[in-house]
Each structure stands twice: as C-alpha cells, then as structure tokens.
Amino acid sequence: MRAGNIYQFKYLSQFRSVKEFNEHKERYLQLYPDQFTHSEFIAFEVLTQFSVVVPGVANAKIATLVSACQGKQGGVSRATFVRMLRKAKTTGFLTVHKTYRSSGGFAHNVFVFQPIDTFMKTQMNYRANSEHHTESRSEEIFTAPETEKLFLNLQNTDKNICLEDNVSALHAPSSTSFENLDYSFVPDTVPQTFIQTVRPFFNLAAEIFTFWEKALMAYRQLNLYQPIEHMTDLVIHAFKTTVFQYKHRKIKTSFIAYYYGTLITMLSAEKRKEHLTDSSVPRYNWLDAENTYSSSL
Structure with missing residues (x-):
C-alpha cells in the first residue's frame, strides 16, 4: 500500500459518519471494559481522535501519535502505545496496514477500525x-x-x-x-x-x-x-x-x-x-540491459 494523505484511504472506512464511528467505539469499550490500562486508554483515545477526518481511519507514524499523547496526563511511552495497538488488533476492532514510499522503504501506518457487531x-x-x-x-x-x-x-x-x-x-x-x-x-x-x-x-x-x-x-x-x-x-x-x-x-x-x-x-x-x-508495475529487465550494454562495447 502506497503512502498518501488521509483521503487516499477513504475507501477503507467502515463507517458512514463520525457519529457512527463513536457509537461503535463506545460499544467496544462496553464489551471490553477492562481491556486497557489507564495509559493504554489515553493512547486509544488519541488514536480515535486522529480517526475522525475519515471516520474510523487514521494515517500516522506511531512516533507522531505518541507525541500527541504528551499533553494527556503526562503522556505515554511508545511501548504502551504498541501494547494498546496489539490489544485492539487482537479483539478484531483494529487493523494496521504499513505503507511504503515510491522511492522505497516504509512510511506511515494506516489504522482502520472495524464495526462492532454485538x-x-x-x-x-x-x-x-x-x-x-x-x-x-x-x-x-x-x-x-x-x-x-x-x-x-x-x-x-x-x-x-x-x-x-x-x-x-x-x-x-x-x-x-x-x-x-x-x-x-x-x-x-x-x-x-x-x-x-x-x-x-x-x-x-x-x-x-x-x-x-x-x-x-x-x-x-x-x-x-x-x-x-x-x-x-x-x-x-x-x-x-x-x-x-x-x-x-x-x-x-x-x-x-x-x-x-x-x-x-x-x-x-x-x-x-x-x-x-500486475503488469502495470514497472520492472527492470536486467538481462536486456546487460545485452544492450554488451552490444555497445
């Protein structure tokens, strides 16, 4: 999945509105009241706040999200944030996708919340x-x-x-x-x-x-x-x-x-x-390149 702005991932959204997303979020917390520690809950809240431009979808690096937690009751560590993500993924409420740059290498994550079907x-x-x-x-x-x-x-x-x-x-x-x-x-x-x-x-x-x-x-x-x-x-x-x-x-x-x-x-x-x-993905033909180079000598 290529990196991009949040609207590029609008198709991943499972919710019609922010209100619907918040309703499923509250339902999730009711189903799993003891899921998170206090610090993990702060991390969870920050992630959901980043998921309102496109309901239920956020694209950000973990470092960015951890930094956003600093103003919330002392903030949280990266390890705490990762534990929160692992718990949310384990229950099926959250999926995480990695993106890559056109030049190569990983970019930001895409966090996608799933509906809670009680x-x-x-x-x-x-x-x-x-x-x-x-x-x-x-x-x-x-x-x-x-x-x-x-x-x-x-x-x-x-x-x-x-x-x-x-x-x-x-x-x-x-x-x-x-x-x-x-x-x-x-x-x-x-x-x-x-x-x-x-x-x-x-x-x-x-x-x-x-x-x-x-x-x-x-x-x-x-x-x-x-x-x-x-x-x-x-x-x-x-x-x-x-x-x-x-x-x-x-x-x-x-x-x-x-x-x-x-x-x-x-x-x-x-x-x-x-x-x-996918034939649309360009691939470098090393064999042809070598033959072309040899003939030019």
Missing part, C-alpha cells in the same frame, strides 16, 4: 471454563482426527463446537425469529460450499451469514481484484484453520476475532500476489 459475540473463555470439562470430554476433543472429517462429519452433538459449554452462540437480539432459522435459510449470496463447511459447527442461518459477512468485510478492506466468489476456497480454509486452532485450545481471544484475523492474513497474501502479477 450479535456476533462469541466469547470463548476456554481457559476459565476448561476446568469444568470432564476428563473424557477433554480426551474427545484432543484425540479427534486432524483431518477434513473433523469439520464435515461431526454428527454427534456432543462434538459440535456450537454446543460446547464455553461457546456462546451467535445471535441477533433485534430479531428473535431470525435467531432460530436453520442453515437452509441462508441467502443465496452465500456459496453452498461455505454453508456446508460451517453448518456442522454453527447451524443457524444468522451464524453462517455472520461468518460470510466477515469474509466480505476483509475482502473489501484489502480491495482485491478478483471477485470474492473466486476465493471461496480460501475463506473456507480460514474457517477450518480457526476451528482447528480452537479445538487445540490455541485461541486466546474470541472465535470470530481469530477467524477475521486469519482472513486478513490469507487475503493479504493474495493481495501481494496480485501486486506481483
């Missing part, structure tokens, strides 16, 4: 709840075959992630009737292969649609050339990776946040491939 809360406090699982239950989880059958053949509801004690089901509080619709009600815009992959774990239409919406959000954020329909296999792979990590107790945040982070990582790799194959 109906998608899937807090999996596995460390706190793992003590309540029986020994046979734990053995069942860890001895499950690490193959595709793990994702497609979980017919026994005891093995279904959606029904485990430490998983709160995704739901839409504004629509009680929609909560109870099964996978057959998922809109046709969601690929059937994706539905069939997700349904053994999350059988409700609202849950499946939520996961696909997250994929669309990550896709739009990275502005890829190829359509999302051509990347269904990659999205499925991201979901399977998240399930695998969850079943091995590797996820320290929420299932949905880990899934979204995995999507960003995989789609970013695709974006880099697109950049390398």
Whole structure:
C-alpha cells in the first residue's frame, strides 16, 4: 500500500459518519471494559481522535501519535502505545496496514477500525471454563482426527463446537425469529460450499451469514481484484484453520476475532500476489540491459 494523505484511504472506512464511528467505539469499550490500562486508554483515545477526518481511519507514524499523547496526563511511552495497538488488533476492532514510499522503504501506518457487531459475540473463555470439562470430554476433543472429517462429519452433538459449554452462540437480539432459522435459510449470496463447511459447527442461518459477512468485510478492506466468489476456497480454509486452532485450545481471544484475523492474513497474501502479477508495475529487465550494454562495447 502506497503512502498518501488521509483521503487516499477513504475507501477503507467502515463507517458512514463520525457519529457512527463513536457509537461503535463506545460499544467496544462496553464489551471490553477492562481491556486497557489507564495509559493504554489515553493512547486509544488519541488514536480515535486522529480517526475522525475519515471516520474510523487514521494515517500516522506511531512516533507522531505518541507525541500527541504528551499533553494527556503526562503522556505515554511508545511501548504502551504498541501494547494498546496489539490489544485492539487482537479483539478484531483494529487493523494496521504499513505503507511504503515510491522511492522505497516504509512510511506511515494506516489504522482502520472495524464495526462492532454485538450479535456476533462469541466469547470463548476456554481457559476459565476448561476446568469444568470432564476428563473424557477433554480426551474427545484432543484425540479427534486432524483431518477434513473433523469439520464435515461431526454428527454427534456432543462434538459440535456450537454446543460446547464455553461457546456462546451467535445471535441477533433485534430479531428473535431470525435467531432460530436453520442453515437452509441462508441467502443465496452465500456459496453452498461455505454453508456446508460451517453448518456442522454453527447451524443457524444468522451464524453462517455472520461468518460470510466477515469474509466480505476483509475482502473489501484489502480491495482485491478478483471477485470474492473466486476465493471461496480460501475463506473456507480460514474457517477450518480457526476451528482447528480452537479445538487445540490455541485461541486466546474470541472465535470470530481469530477467524477475521486469519482472513486478513490469507487475503493479504493474495493481495501481494496480485501486486506481483500486475503488469502495470514497472520492472527492470536486467538481462536486456546487460545485452544492450554488451552490444555497445
């Protein structure tokens, strides 16, 4: 991503107005009231203040942001600011992109805040709840075959992630009737292969649609050339990776946040491939240059 002024990154904004951005910010702080220390909260506030010209997007170097914190109750250190960024990224509320100069080398960062979908809360406090699982239950989880059958053949509801004690089901509080619709009600815009992959774990239409919406959000954020329909296999792979990590107790945040982070990582790799194959990017042909030089001698 090339460096530029803030309006160059307007397409990354996920909010229609500053008011909407502030509402999601407040909702985030309500969901994670103990997320930041006092100093980290100062850093968080400064970053959000830099994110109002284009709602939810800021482009600045960390040194600039740290300097802006100095007038806030004594300021914060760079290490504190970086810890705040790491926590905000871990929960899925913030993504950070690096930019590069035309002459080469890294420039400023681009910070992009994401909407908070309260109906998608899937807090999996596995460390706190793992003590309540029986020994046979734990053995069942860890001895499950690490193959595709793990994702497609979980017919026994005891093995279904959606029904485990430490998983709160995704739901839409504004629509009680929609909560109870099964996978057959998922809109046709969601690929059937994706539905069939997700349904053994999350059988409700609202849950499946939520996961696909997250994929669309990550896709739009990275502005890829190829359509999302051509990347269904990659999205499925991201979901399977998240399930695998969850079943091995590797996820320290929420299932949905880990899934979204995995999507960003995989789609970013695709974006880099697109950049390398883009014929509009000038490349120096060393072989032709050498031949030209030899013939001139």
